[in-house]
Amino acid sequence: MKHLKPLNAKARRIDADLTAIDAAAMEEDVVALQQAPRPHVPLGCSLSFSPGWEVDGTGGTAGLCQPAERDIYDCYVTCFWPVQMADHVNYSPDWASNCAAATKDWRSLDVVFP
Amino acid sequence: MTAPLSHRYRMGEMHRFGAAGADFVYMPQAGAIFALDEATHGVLARLGDGPVAHGDLVTALVDQGMPGSDAEGLLRELRQVRLIEAEHVVARAPVVDTPPEDFPLQALVLNVTNQCNLACTYCYEFGADKISTQTGKTKYMTPETAKAAVDFLLESAKGREAVHITFFGGETLMNFRLLKEAVAYADARAAELGKRVTYSMTTNATLLTDPIIDFLAENAVGVTVSIDGPAEMQNARRVYKSGKGSYDVILPRLKSLIAKHKTRAIAARVTLSAGVTDVVGIYHHLKHEIGFHEVGFAPVTTTDDGHDFGLNGDGMSAVLSGFHALSQEWLEYALRGQMHGFSNVSETLSELVVGTNKSHPCGAGLGLLGVSPSGDLSPCHRFTDADEHVMGHIDSGVDQAKRSDFLTRGHVGAKYECTSCWARPLCAGGCHHEAFVRYGDTGHANLHYCDWIRQWTDRVLDIYGTLAVRNPEFLERFADRKGLS
Numbered sequence: 001m002k003h004l005k006p007l008n009a010k011a012r013r014i015d016a017d018l019t020a021i022d023a024a025a026m027e028e029d030v031v032a033l034q035q036a037p038r039p040h041v042p043l044g045c046s047l048s049f050s051p052g053w054e055v056d057g058t059g060g061t062a063g064l065c066q067p068a069e070r071d072i073y074d075c076y077v078t079c080f081w082p083v084q085m086a087d088h089v090n091y092s093p094d095w096a097s098n099c100a101a102a103t104k105d106w107r108s109l110d111v112v113f114p
Numbered sequence: 115m116t117a118p119l120s121h122r123y124r125m126g127e128m129h130r131f132g133a134a135g136a137d138f139v140y141m142p143q144a145g146a147i148f149a150l151d152e153a154t155h156g157v158l159a160r161l162g163d164g165p166v167a168h169g170d171l172v173t174a175l176v177d178q179g180m181p182g183s184d185a186e187g188l189l190r191e192l193r194q195v196r197l198i199e200a201e202h203v204v205a206r207a208p209v210v211d212t213p214p215e216d217f218p219l220q221a222l223v224l225n226v227t228n229q230c231n232l233a234c235t236y237c238y239e240f241g242a243d244k245i246s247t248q249t250g251k252t253k254y255m256t257p258e259t260a261k262a263a264v265d266f267l268l269e270s271a272k273g274r275e276a277v278h279i280t281f282f283g284g285e286t287l288m289n290f291r292l293l294k295e296a297v298a299y300a301d302a303r304a305a306e307l308g309k310r311v312t313y314s315m316t317t318n319a320t321l322l323t324d325p326i327i328d329f330l331a332e333n334a335v336g337v338t339v340s341i342d343g344p345a346e347m348q349n350a351r352r353v354y355k356s357g358k359g360s361y362d363v364i365l366p367r368l369k370s371l372i373a374k375h376k377t378r379a380i381a382a383r384v385t386l387s388a389g390v391t392d393v394v395g396i397y398h399h400l401k402h403e404i405g406f407h408e409v410g411f412a413p414v415t416t417t418d419d420g421h422d423f424g425l426n427g428d429g430m431s432a433v434l435s436g437f438h439a440l441s442q443e444w445l446e447y448a449l450r451g452q453m454h455g456f457s458n459v460s461e462t463l464s465e466l467v468v469g470t471n472k473s474h475p476c477g478a479g480l481g482l483l484g485v486s487p488s489g490d491l492s493p494c495h496r497f498t499d500a501d502e503h504v505m506g507h508i509d510s511g512v513d514q515a516k517r518s519d520f521l522t523r524g525h526v527g528a529k530y531e532c533t534s535c536w537a538r539p540l541c542a543g544g545c546h547h548e549a550f551v552r553y554g555d556t557g558h559a560n561l562h563y564c565d566w567i568r569q570w571t572d573r574v575l576d577i578y579g580t581l582a583v584r585n586p587e588f589l590e591r592f593a594d595r596k597g598l599s
Binding site: 001002003004005006007008009010011013014018021 | 138141144145146147148149150151153154184187188191192194195197466467468469471578579582593
């Protein structure tokens with residue numbers, strides 16, 4: 001800790017725990033994005049999987065492994081986020097029938113009217 | 115680039131205090147104490163006006179000359195310690211978790227008799243607020259009961275290496291013979307089991323004799339004397355049934371006790387009541403004129419109407435200002451590296467050194483049980499012989515249903531008023547017995563002394579902070595000496 005000085009046994013334990021967490025975070029591969037120092041992120045990978053939210057290591061979408069639009073389609077196919085997506089099992093099995101290749105045809109994905 | 119943090123922060127739960135020109139914080143969720151630096155002070159000051167966005171805090175810090183990565187690090191540190199938290203964070207509801215049924219016993223209080231040769235007017239056992247129902251019950255504990263209690267303690271202690279027995283009354287020395295037998299038996303049994311037993315007792319000192327004092331010294335029995343101060347205060351309420359005061363009887367006995375018993379600290383325990391509120395005067399009399407090693411004070415327990423002995427608002431104000439003056443003396447001693455005998459400060463400071471965070475106000479019903487002369491178990495000595503609070507018997511063991519009920523209601527998480535109080539880690543709602551006398555429920559928070567507890571805790575935090583700045587070695591030695599480090 002740099003800014004807080006622990007003064008009793010409980011505070012020293014918190015300090016020790018946080019130091020241990022920091023040390024472990026540098027070794028393990030699952031880390032919180034907010035923490036400093038920042039984890040290593042390969043350029044081109046999406047850091048967030050919420051549709052419409054993806055950005056690459058530069059803050060844009062150009063370097064993503066697959067385009068942002070692809071995720072919307074993936075949600076449909078794999079039910080990754082079914083609540084916001086058309087339901088391909090029961091109600092909208094044909095929603096993506098006009099979209100043969102998501103990277104090219106994503107504009108053909110239409111709005112669903114239940 | 116990672117997604118920018120869009121949180122807005124507010125201040126977490128904390129009690130801030132300043133001492134010796136420095137800034138500190140006490141964290142009720144953990145019991146932790148931290149010293150704050152200027153940057154932290156600045157962040158908290160900004161949050162004092164309401165929630166602020168992460169980015170705005172970082173910008174403000176950068177504008178003050180802090181590198182951006184350091185600003186992020188600072189906010190992260192404060193977030194992890196929970197000095198700041200995201201605006202939308204919902205505090206977890208307090209959890210009332212009762213301890214396991216086989217929680218190892220640590221101490222027993224043996225009420226060796228419920229008889230007393232004094233008739234102190236404020237006594238919780240015999241006075242106006244008594245809850246015990248002694249009619250028809252055993253008056254003196256028998257050796258068989260005491261031995262069974264010792265066996266019960268050693269067995270229930272499970273893996274503990276050391277256990278403690280407190281002898282209590284009535285007046286403990288009215289059954290001194292039993293005390294001697296119990297000590298001999300417990301020492302022998304403990305030796306067989308490879309455990310240790312330590313002892314203490316409470317007495318009004320009227321029946322102390324030289325052979326008794328020798329026995330207590332030889333066996334390192336800690337002695338606490340119930341005494342209210344100089345003659346006029348002691349004789350106000352600590353009286354014989356005839357109304358005669360007890361001061362002249364105990365004075366020579368106390369001098370002898372203190373002169374001869376060197377194996378344990380001899381403590382005075384003062385009950386403050388109407389007219390007996392001169393804390394400083396009482397302390398100096400007991401410490402310097404009689405020679406007690408430590409002096410502790412507690413306000414009398416009474417119902418709301420207080421009878422003629424309860425402390426009213428003025429009385430409590432006098433007590434508080436006395437506590438304040440005496441704690442200032444304590445601090446001055448500590449700054450010189452000396453121990454002062456005002457044990458109320460030492461007790462609270464011990465808990466702060468560790469960072470105690472209590473689920474229950476005390477060990478009653480947890481690691482400690484009371485045993486009545488007939489062998490009934492109760493949460494502590496104050497509930498002895500009260501039918502409603504019997505919690506099993508030494509022959510049949512603890513009544514787990516009653517114990518669980520007692521501990522569930524007594525849990526700090528079950529006391530709604532305590533959830534927003536920063537002093538709850540140390541207080542946990544206060545004495546179960548006092549709550550029962552005052553509110554008819556052992557699990558009721560003792561709301562009548564909340565302000566008092568907070569003021570007192572704040573006062574001892576002030577001492578803690580002052581020592582942390584001006585004599586940190588003393589705090590370390592204090593922890594070592596109390597076995598807290």
